[in-house]
Amino acid sequence: xxxxxxxxxxxxxxxLVFCGGPEINSATAQEKITLFINGTVVTVDEQMTEAQAVxxxxxxxxxxxxxxxxxxxxxxxxxxxxxxxxxxxxxxxEVHSHPFVKMVxxxxxxxxxxxxxxxxxxxxxxxxxxxxxxxxxxxxLVFFGWDPLLQKGLKNPTKKELDAIAPNNPLFIWGxxxxxxxxxxxxxxxxxxxxxxxxxxxxxxxxxxxxxxxELDGRLDQGGxxxxxxxxxLLEYFGGPQQLAEAVYHGWLVNASDGxxxxxxxxxxxxxxxxxxxxxxxxxxxxxxxxAVDYKNIVIPDDSEMIKMVGGxxxxxxxxxxxxxxxxxxxxxxxxxxxxxxxxxxxxxxPYVTRQELQDFIDDILIRGISAAIHAxxxxxxxxxxxxxxxxxxxxxTADHRIRLEHVPMIRDDQLERAKRLGVAVSFLMAHVRxxxxxxxxxxxxxxxxxxxxxxxxxxxxxxYSFHFDGPTSPNKPLESLQTAVTRETVNGRIxxxxxxxxIDEAIRGYTINAAYQLFMDKEIGxxxxxxxxxxxxxxxxxxxxxxxxxxxIEVLATYINGEVxxxxxxRLIHF
Numbered sequence: 001x002x003x004x005x006x007x008x009x010x011x012x013x014x015x016l017v018f019c020g021g022p023e024i025n026s027a028t029a030q031e032k033i034t035l036f037i038n039g040t041v042v043t044v045d046e047q048m049t050e051a052q053a054v055x056x057x058x059x060x061x062x063x064x065x066x067x068x069x070x071x072x073x074x075x076x077x078x079x080x081x082x083x084x085x086x087x088x089x090x091x092x093x094e095v096h097s098h099p100f101v102k103m104v105x106x107x108x109x110x111x112x113x114x115x116x117x118x119x120x121x122x123x124x125x126x127x128x129x130x131x132x133x134x135x136x137x138x139x140x141l142v143f144f145g146w147d148p149l150l151q152k153g154l155k156n157p158t159k160k161e162l163d164a165i166a167p168n169n170p171l172f173i174w175g176x177x178x179x180x181x182x183x184x185x186x187x188x189x190x191x192x193x194x195x196x197x198x199x200x201x202x203x204x205x206x207x208x209x210x211x212x213x214x215e216l217d218g219r220l221d222q223g224g225x226x227x228x229x230x231x232x233x234l235l236e237y238f239g240g241p242q243q244l245a246e247a248v249y250h251g252w253l254v255n256a257s258d259g260x261x262x263x264x265x266x267x268x269x270x271x272x273x274x275x276x277x278x279x280x281x282x283x284x285x286x287x288x289x290x291x292a293v294d295y296k297n298i299v300i301p302d303d304s305e306m307i308k309m310v311g312g313x314x315x316x317x318x319x320x321x322x323x324x325x326x327x328x329x330x331x332x333x334x335x336x337x338x339x340x341x342x343x344x345x346x347x348x349x350x351p352y353v354t355r356q357e358l359q360d361f362i363d364d365i366l367i368r369g370i371s372a373a374i375h376a377x378x379x380x381x382x383x384x385x386x387x388x389x390x391x392x393x394x395x396x397x398t399a400d401h402r403i404r405l406e407h408v409p410m411i412r413d414d415q416l417e418r419a420k421r422l423g424v425a426v427s428f429l430m431a432h433v434r435x436x437x438x439x440x441x442x443x444x445x446x447x448x449x450x451x452x453x454x455x456x457x458x459x460x461x462x463x464x465y466s467f468h469f470d471g472p473t474s475p476n477k478p479l480e481s482l483q484t485a486v487t488r489e490t491v492n493g494r495i496x497x498x499x500x501x502x503x504i505d506e507a508i509r510g511y512t513i514n515a516a517y518q519l520f521m522d523k524e525i526g527x528x529x530x531x532x533x534x535x536x537x538x539x540x541x542x543x544x545x546x547x548x549x550x551x552x553x554i555e556v557l558a559t560y561i562n563g564e565v566x567x568x569x570x571x572r573l574i575h576f
Contacts, residue, residue: 039083059562091261093515096468103251113145121153159218177319200224249283256567261535311371325378366396425464437490450497466515483551534563
């Protein structure tokens, strides 16, 4: 995914500085008092206190307590929101996503993701063939969400097979993991990619698949090749900067409808940053944070409160579903791993970086005094990350670096102990358990599979943990993640590793205050406490009280950022 944003460079190189937008009257906003009364307020303070009401002045919380205590703040100009028993919570903090790519997938591609219900391989092939039959000659067709592990009956296609399906149209099928794709000849020709095109270099740059004769076989691995292939299509689809900004704003609304108030772009690029800044000027923005591969060359003005960079990003390995995570022991050998995943028996993925490259990255992060997010899924990749962090801290002691390891589904107890000692945080992708939990043991065995995403173990060792959805691999549904963390139940009803279940309070903290801490924002957001920013959500029910198996059915009714409504399911919220 590292280079997926490269196509924006030409598009955004003109007119951005000339695009104006409405100015916000911040002075007026600072004077406004909003009262939330008659509800259940889940504060997520240290004691997980519940209250009835909250008072907000401008963008800050000024009081939390009973109805009687809060109505004292009312003035003739106050806005009063009657929660009518609904639940008020801090907004969810998404520490690891790719919001621009998520927006692209959900607006410019045919969505066939298993997480949104596409699990029948035969029906998916029918969809693709029907789309080709209806398309005009030369019309570019792009599908996202291909996953033979979950979409029964599919097998990764070759260029020859895709040519037979779409002889007169460019066709690209993007894998749900984002780490893999498949293209036909016309798609390669349109992008100017031939058998002589060199593979992009660098971490996560990737490769073009080739057959025994050196010809392109249709497969693309990792972000560099995929970006090269679809660049022209996306440039044509979106048009100019203002259209892109409008699409980004729509993406922000989608995330806000799921209760997300802060989101992190974990492969922040210069061009995407420019687009986010334009969107903030023309529309409004979620609270945005980012980690950048090219962090040395990205500068964000210090006076920007809504958009900031946290640190650098580095990939050590790839995806469990494409056979590209670095493990101490290989995948099992069976029809799933060798037949569906195309992973050779006994294959061991080498890390994408050398130990020296990894050490140089960590050392530079510590010298600069910033943080980092490190993609490390297999236990070998996690060992490498820990080794580099420990060596770096010995040279450049840093008490509060908050370096975070991303996904870490295979993290062992000894690695968690080490993480605690080194001050390393972790973030779990619970969609792994929910959507892939039935197939995981067939890939790595029951012992490793049952422990996948061991959140309870992280709690046991007092390691800073959070949750994320890694959009676009799955829609950003924090409530669904809470349910999965509490129940460990898969979509097919299996309980994967029940000993790794956690309490609902621990789950809520993982998507609010813990996540805020990992982004250095716990003094500002993540809980409803006096002095903090009023990033709030209204829920139809209290997740602490509903049946754990129904947490994902709770509705987000409204999302507030800086004390202002950012998104509302129904504009007829009760005011008086």
